[in-house]
Amino acid sequence: MQFNTMSKLIINSIGNLTDSFFSQAVGLFKSLSIGALFLVSFVLPLRAQVLSSSADTGRMAWGHKDFSRYDRPSMCDRAAMLTGGYETRKYDPDTILQIREDVDTPLPEEVVEVVKNCLSTLSTDSIDPRQTWSLVRAMLAINEDERSRKPIDKLLVNGKTRADTMHVLGKAMTLYLEVTPTRLDLALYYARLLDSLVTGAGVQVVRFNIRNNIANHWMRKYVVDSVKKYASEAIKIYRYMDPTEQDMVPIHSLFGNLINIANERGDVAAQEAILDTARELMSEWRQDDGRSWLDRTTRSVDIRRSMYGRKTQPLQGAFWLNNQGVPRPTTGKISLVVMVNHNCGTAIRCVSQFIALKRLQAIYGDKLDLTLISVTQGYAPASGVLTPREEAEAIAKYFTGFHKLSAAILVDEAPVYTIEDGRVLRDLAPIVHTFNELGSVNAILTDSEGRIRWLGNLRSENDRKPLVLTINRILEEE
Amino acid sequence: MTQDDLFNKPADRFLSKEECAFIASEARKFANGGGITALRIESKWMGNIRWARNNIISSGDVRSNVLRVGRGINGAAANVTINEVSLRALERAVHRAERLTNLRPEAPADIMDSYMAPYEEPKIWFDSTYVLLAEARADLAHDLMQPAAKAGVLSAGYIQVSGTGLSRQREVGASPYTRFTEAQFSVTVRDPKNYGSGWAGIDWNDWNRIDGKQIVETALDKCLRSRNPVAIEPGRYMVVLEPQATHDLVSGMFGGGILERKIAEDTQVPSGPYALRRGYSKIGLRIVDPRITIRFNPLDPNCSFPPFDQFGEVYRETKWIENGILKELAYNRRYGVEKLGRDYALPSQGSYSMSGGDSTIETMISNTERGLLVTRLMIERVISSQQLLATGVTRDGLWLIEKGKVSQAVKNLRFTESPLFVLNNLLEMGKPERVFSPGTPAVAPPIRAQDFSFTATVDAI
Numbered sequence: 001m002q003f004n005t006m007s008k009l010i011i012n013s014i015g016n017l018t019d020s021f022f023s024q025a026v027g028l029f030k031s032l033s034i035g036a037l038f039l040v041s042f043v044l045p046l047r048a049q050v051l052s053s054s055a056d057t058g059r060m061a062w063g064h065k066d067f068s069r070y071d072r073p074s075m076c077d078r079a080a081m082l083t084g085g086y087e088t089r090k091y092d093p094d095t096i097l098q099i100r101e102d103v104d105t106p107l108p109e110e111v112v113e114v115v116k117n118c119l120s121t122l123s124t125d126s127i128d129p130r131q132t133w134s135l136v137r138a139m140l141a142i143n144e145d146e147r148s149r150k151p152i153d154k155l156l157v158n159g160k161t162r163a164d165t166m167h168v169l170g171k172a173m174t175l176y177l178e179v180t181p182t183r184l185d186l187a188l189y190y191a192r193l194l195d196s197l198v199t200g201a202g203v204q205v206v207r208f209n210i211r212n213n214i215a216n217h218w219m220r221k222y223v224v225d226s227v228k229k230y231a232s233e234a235i236k237i238y239r240y241m242d243p244t245e246q247d248m249v250p251i252h253s254l255f256g257n258l259i260n261i262a263n264e265r266g267d268v269a270a271q272e273a274i275l276d277t278a279r280e281l282m283s284e285w286r287q288d289d290g291r292s293w294l295d296r297t298t299r300s301v302d303i304r305r306s307m308y309g310r311k312t313q314p315l316q317g318a319f320w321l322n323n324q325g326v327p328r329p330t331t332g333k334i335s336l337v338v339m340v341n342h343n344c345g346t347a348i349r350c351v352s353q354f355i356a357l358k359r360l361q362a363i364y365g366d367k368l369d370l371t372l373i374s375v376t377q378g379y380a381p382a383s384g385v386l387t388p389r390e391e392a393e394a395i396a397k398y399f400t401g402f403h404k405l406s407a408a409i410l411v412d413e414a415p416v417y418t419i420e421d422g423r424v425l426r427d428l429a430p431i432v433h434t435f436n437e438l439g440s441v442n443a444i445l446t447d448s449e450g451r452i453r454w455l456g457n458l459r460s461e462n463d464r465k466p467l468v469l470t471i472n473r474i475l476e477e478e
Numbered sequence: 479m480t481q482d483d484l485f486n487k488p489a490d491r492f493l494s495k496e497e498c499a500f501i502a503s504e505a506r507k508f509a510n511g512g513g514i515t516a517l518r519i520e521s522k523w524m525g526n527i528r529w530a531r532n533n534i535i536s537s538g539d540v541r542s543n544v545l546r547v548g549r550g551i552n553g554a555a556a557n558v559t560i561n562e563v564s565l566r567a568l569e570r571a572v573h574r575a576e577r578l579t580n581l582r583p584e585a586p587a588d589i590m591d592s593y594m595a596p597y598e599e600p601k602i603w604f605d606s607t608y609v610l611l612a613e614a615r616a617d618l619a620h621d622l623m624q625p626a627a628k629a630g631v632l633s634a635g636y637i638q639v640s641g642t643g644l645s646r647q648r649e650v651g652a653s654p655y656t657r658f659t660e661a662q663f664s665v666t667v668r669d670p671k672n673y674g675s676g677w678a679g680i681d682w683n684d685w686n687r688i689d690g691k692q693i694v695e696t697a698l699d700k701c702l703r704s705r706n707p708v709a710i711e712p713g714r715y716m717v718v719l720e721p722q723a724t725h726d727l728v729s730g731m732f733g734g735g736i737l738e739r740k741i742a743e744d745t746q747v748p749s750g751p752y753a754l755r756r757g758y759s760k761i762g763l764r765i766v767d768p769r770i771t772i773r774f775n776p777l778d779p780n781c782s783f784p785p786f787d788q789f790g791e792v793y794r795e796t797k798w799i800e801n802g803i804l805k806e807l808a809y810n811r812r813y814g815v816e817k818l819g820r821d822y823a824l825p826s827q828g829s830y831s832m833s834g835g836d837s838t839i840e841t842m843i844s845n846t847e848r849g850l851l852v853t854r855l856m857i858e859r860v861i862s863s864q865q866l867l868a869t870g871v872t873r874d875g876l877w878l879i880e881k882g883k884v885s886q887a888v889k890n891l892r893f894t895e896s897p898l899f900v901l902n903n904l905l906e907m908g909k910p911e912r913v914f915s916p917g918t919p920a921v922a923p924p925i926r927a928q929d930f931s932f933t934a935t936v937d938a939i
Contacts, residue, residue, distance in 0.1 A: 343816075346583035377816070381586035384593065384821040402553075402586055421761040423743070424819040 073127055073135035076118035080111050080141045115141045124151045129158070136175060145186065162197065169194040259297060263456055263466060268305045275301060300439040307438065307452050317373070317412035317431050319392035322400060328371040328408050331450045334474055335369040336360070336467070338458050339435055339442040342374045342395045343381065352460035354403050360464060361406060364471060370407040372399055375414045375429035388413045443467075447474045491523030491541060491608075492643045493563070495655040502647035504565065505547060508572040513551035513579075514587075514649040515572065518788055520544045524640040527615040531634070532627045534619055537612055549575035553585035593811065594652045595792040595822055600782040602658035603641075604684035610639045610661070622690050625698055626667045631674070633694070635665035638916070639685060646790040656784050661685040662916045665694055666874065667701040668939065674707075674887070675939045676700025677854060677874035679722075679914035683782060700853060700875040707887040709935050710878060716849030716905075717930040718842045718879065723872075724832070725913040725922040726855040728897040730866055732772070733828035733918060737798065739807035744817065751866045751898060752807055760804045766901035768802035771833040774826065780912055781831045781919045791825040798830070827918060834923030835907030842906050842926040844882040850930075851877040851884055855893065867896040871938045890939070891932040903927045 115138050127135055132151045139148035152172045159165040169190050176187035255278040262270035275298060314327030315337065329335035338357065344350040360368060379386055380394035381402070392411035399405045412431040418424050428436075435441060443458035445467060454470045457463055493501070498519045506515045524540045548557040549572060556578030558571040610618075615637055626633035638661070645655040664679025678696035680688055719727065731751065735741065742752040742759035754760045775795040776785050786792045789810075796806050808826035815821060843851060853875035861867045872890045879885065910923035 346585045351583055378819055379815045382588070383815075385815055385819050398586065418819075421743070421759060423817055 071121075073119070073122055073131045073138050076115055076122070076138040077134040077141075079118055080115045080138060112142050124154055127151075129155065133171060133175075136172075140175065149186070166194065166197055169197070256293070256297065259301070260456075260466075263304065263454075268301065268308065271301045271304070303439040304455055307455055310452050311450050312444070312446050312452055315371070315373070315410055315431065315434075317410040317429075318376075318388060319409075319411040319413075321392060321396040321409040321411070323371075323408035323410075326408075328369065328410070329444070329446045329450060330369065332448055333369040334364075334367060334448055334471055335371065335446045335450070336458075337371045337373060337444045337446075339373045339432075340399070342398050343377055343379065345381065349459060353458060354405070356458060356461050356464040357405055357407075358403070359461070360467060363468065367475065368471065370405065371410060372405065372407045373410045373412070373431055375412045375432060377414070377426065378416070378424060445470055448478060492641055492657075493519060493521035493543060493645075494643060495645065495657075498643065498645035498647055498655055499653065501545070501563065501568065502653070505568045505572055506649070508569045509549065509576070510573070511551050511576060513549060516548040516550070516649060517645075517647040518546040518548070518790075519645040519647065520642065520788065521645075522640060522642040524638065525610065525612060525615060526636065526638040527612070527619050528636045529619050529623055529634060531632050532623050534616065534623075537616065539612060545571070547571040547575055549579055550587065551576070551579045551584075553587055554579040554582040555588065556582055593821075594646075594648070594654065594790055595794075597654070597785040597792040598777055599656065600777045600785055601779065602656075602683045602782050602784060604659050604661075604686070607639045607659035607661045607683065607685040608641045610637075610685055615639070618690060622665065622694050625691075625694050626701075629698055629702070631667050631669045631698070631701055633665055633667045633697070635663070635694075638662045642784075644784055644786075644788070646786070646788075648790075654786055654790060656786070658784050659683050659685075660916065661688060662914070663688050663690055663693060664914055665697045667694075667697040669701055669705050672705035673889075673939055674701045674703075674705030675874045676702070676704060680912060681914055681916045681919065682912065683919075697874075704875045704877070704887040707876070707889045708878075709889045710891075712891055712932040712934050714929045714931055716846050716879075716926070716928050718839060718846060718849060718851045718926050719855075719900075719924060720839065720851070720853055721908075721911050721922045721924050722854045722913045723852040724925050725915060725920050726857060727895070727900060728832065728922065729828070729830075729915065729918075729920060730857065730860065730868060731897050732774075732798065732826065732830045736863075736866075737808040737826045739809040739824075740813050742807055744813075748864075750863060752804060753864075759807060761807060763804060764802045765804050765898060766799060766802045767904040769833070769835060769904065769907060770799060770802055770901055771797060772799040773797050773831040773833075774829060775831070776827075776829075778831055778921075781829060781921045783827055783829050783919055787825050787827065789825075791823040793827060794822070794824055796824060798826075829915075829918045829920060831921040832910055832923060833907075834910035837906040837908045837924075837926070839908060839924050842908065842924065843879050843884060845906065846879045846926065847881060849879045849926075850888070850891075850932075851875075851879055861894065862896075865896045866898055867894065869894045869933070871936050873938065890936050892934040892936050893931060894933045895931050900925075900927045900930060903929050 119135075119138055119142070122135065124132075124135070132155055135151050136148045139145075152168060155168045156165060159168060172190045173187045173194065176190065255274055259271045259274050262268075262274060275294070278297075279294060312329055314329065316327070320327060329337055338353075340353065341350055357370065357372075361370060374395050376388045376391050378391065380391050381398050383391075383394050386394060388411075392409070395411050396409045399407060399409060410431070412429040414426040414429040414432075416424060416426055438444070438455055441455045441457055443454075443456055443463075444452060445454040447453050453474060454466065456466060458467065498517075498521070501519065502515070502517045505517060509515045521543045522541070524542075525538065526540075527537045528535055542561060543563050544559060544561055545563070545568075546557050546559045547568070548555060556575045558575045558578070560567050560571045619635065619637060622635060623633050640660045641657065642660070643655065643657045645653065647653045660681065660683055662679070662681035664677070666675065666677045668675045676697040676699060678693040678700070680693060682688055730736070736750055737752070738750075739752075739759060739761075741750050742748075743754075743757060743761075745753075746756065748755055752760050752765075754763070773795075774793070774797070775781070776783050776793045777795065783793070791810060798804070798806055806824060808824050809818070810825065811821070811823040814823055839851075850872075852872050854873050855870055856873045857868045857870035859869055861869055869892065871892050876888050876890055877884045877886065878888045904925055904927050906926040908924040910921045913920050913922050
């Protein structure tokens with residue numbers, strides 16, 4: 001069981017809300033999920049209140065550990081969710097829940113303890129049937145996969161209508177379509193049962209959840225040393241689909257994920273091995289975009305192979321700020337150069353990137369020299385129309401002042417032209433072309449000799465991992 | 479001013495500038511955690527009277543205060559709206575907004591909050607409107623329903639007067655306040671036996687500019703002349719649209735966000751009547767007859783309105799269309815800064831003033847071999863927002879013109895037409911005049927246009 005299982009289940013089911021198909025089977029689960037999402041969205045962030053409510057009020061609350069009163073599985077489920085959320089906040093104190101990255105870490109012991117205690121007096125036979133799904137979720141929270149099947153099977157046996165059965169099967173699949181192979185097998189088992197009732201229904205549920213990257217997360221746990229084996233396992237989900245369904249799912253994203261994992265480790269040879277596997281396995285799929293993906297990825301891997309170890313030259317741009325007169329990347333320090341956007345406000349993609357940068361700085365401090373690159377857009381946060389020089393200064397103020405990032409700032413000027421209707425359009429700045437030539441990356445890591453050690457994208461906390469691995473390796477070498 | 483003055487004594491009919499400022503200062507006292515506290519206040523008094531079948535049926539006196547309390551802490555902003563003016567309500571609103579900021583990401587102050595353009599105050603407050611209290615309105619209504627009663631027909635009318643205080647209370651920079659009055663009067667006269675129906679209406683900021691008797695006479699005259707209508711075949715007709723009919727047709731070009739430049743040019747798929755192709759609007763292209771210019775100016779004495787919108791964006795004098803060419807589309811300051819390199823907004827309000835010509839309705843009729851004279855149009859549904867193609871029916875007076883003269887009343891017709899088509903089929907325009915358009919004052923001319931598309935006869939009266 002993974003730390004964020006509950007969140008994933010919620011997110012997955014909410015994703016389904018947009019799809020009309022299969023609504024009959026997952027309808028009840030949606031409503032439960034919305035309730036759970038409300039819980040996660042509004043209860044968790046109020047940690048100040050949470051911490052102050054440890055007194056036993058007789059109601060479910062933080063610090064309430066008298067499990068004799070937990071007489072329903074939904075209480076255990078909620079206790080797990082609250083405790084998990086609280087632990088999340090402890091783990092990532094400066095991250096609000098909405099922008100927390102989907103990171104797999106072991107479920108905190110506190111959560112396991114809460115749920116085990118809570119479930120100790122409850123069983124499939126002793127609960128109200130309406131509490132079944134809470135019981136299943138609580139069981140999954142402590143990895144009791146096989147045990148969790150019993151209440152579901154009981155529901156299936158007692159189902160009076162075909163709709164009841166469909167509902168149970170669909171919900172079971174959604175719960176089981178998780179990050180471990182055992183659950184994947186369970187999910188496929190229920191998918192087949194569902195398909196026997198309504199042709200294609202099980203496939204739809206699988207497809208929706210793959211779209212939510214469950215399969216990718218599963219792949220992330222297994223790595224590159226046995227690429228072919230796991231790639232083959234990954235596509236067994238796709239084999240289960242009919243050809244029209246396969247066309248709708250970008251199978252190459254699985255291989256893309258594997259290549260990213262290999263790149264996290266700086267292993268170019270593994271990336272090439274994955275590419276070979278992809279060429280071999282993808283030949284049986286009909287997707288047209290697979291070929292262009294292969295071309296693009298092959299180019300990226302080639303670039304990485306040719307660039308890794310090469311010594312860099314200092315970057316050039318219109319305005320250097322906060323750089324003490326020294327262009328970056330420089331020698332003598334590990335140097336990270338990252339392309340950032342100063343005008344995306346509270347967009348999650350940017351906030352996630354800034355948080356990842358902050359954490360990197362918190363980990364490595366002066367050992368890591370950070371350079372942020374942005375390009376002029378004619379305006380900056382909380383400003384009006386600006387000249388390029390003013391904008392560069394506003395950008396520096398935004399990153400060093402507002403985001404409190406200690407970094408050298410390079411601002412390149414984007415060519416400007418005005419079209420006849422009065423709009424101001426901007427072309428790509430030269431520095432952007434440079435990064436595009438490197439395979440559309442946004443981050444470059446160099447060692448203290450100025451040699452490129454990693455090329456890739458730093459967009460969120462997930463992307464921080466390869467950088468940490470690489471920087472640690474460089475530090476060990478030096 | 480003290481708390482006792484505002485919160486414990488009967489207030490005036492709406493909040494004054496001082497009271498708005500006082501409320502803001504009191505709200506700031508409840509703020510915890512630093513940051514800024516800003517309020518948007520819309521305080522309104524509205525009085526009305528309504529009659530039907532020559533009898534007064536209702537009289538209203540409505541007061542409302544809408545306070546939008548905003549808190550911004552480290553750029554994480556949240557708003558709470560309340561409609562109660564009390565210390566307790568303010569305190570709860572401020573604290574609720576603060577709790578909501580905990581759920582929002584932090585960011586630099588919003589670009590929309592940092593600037594307030596200077597503006598001139600239009601003349602939109604008139605005591606003549608504000609003093610029209612219930613008794614006076616009842617007397618007026620009594621007088622205005624007499625002509626129809628004497629003529630043996632039924633009238634239904636509505637008088638509304640209001641006074642509004644609009645304020646944006648900000649922590650830094652200007653805190654604008656404006657007050658304005660609005661008055662409207664409309665009446666429908668019907669002959670229940672012979673299918674006759676006439677309508678007239680007008681709105682001004684100043685009640686004194688509303689000639690009630692004239693309006694009633696117009697409606698009564700239309701009712702009497704439109705009795706015993708005959709059915710005619712639908713089809714494409716030459717039409718003479720009275721100013722109200724022109725407005726009913728073309729107002730859709732300027733309301734409901736349709737003028738938004740972002741919608742026209744900053745969407746993946748071309749959207750709205752002013753989009754040319756993906757990424758490009760029709761700015762700079764001729765979209766209607768070159769005789770047409772559409773102005774927008776809060777200071778226009780014949781078409782004035784409050785100088786800023788609820789966000790504090792100042793309305794600027796502009797010409798949306800000049801000599802038939804689309805010149806501007808509306809945008810907020812964010813769009814101005816980000817896409818146009820302009821440090822200001824160009825908001826629209828739905829109000830407009832359309833240019834006219836030298837002709838008169840009588841001349842237009844005499845120039846028409848066969849056509850229809852239209853009092854007003856009621857649009858029921860927009861069929862295509864790309865072309866503003868809409869369908870609806872004619873109402874309250876439709877006459878056939880034959881050989882340069884109004885020959886007889888005809889039954890109402892359903893039309894399916896676009897203002898863009900009609901304004902490209904113009905033949906003549908008359909002198910523009912104020913029309914009935916409460917809230918979004920408008921000035922439109924009578925027009926004569928060809929090939930107006932009527933698609934069915936309807937039994938609507």
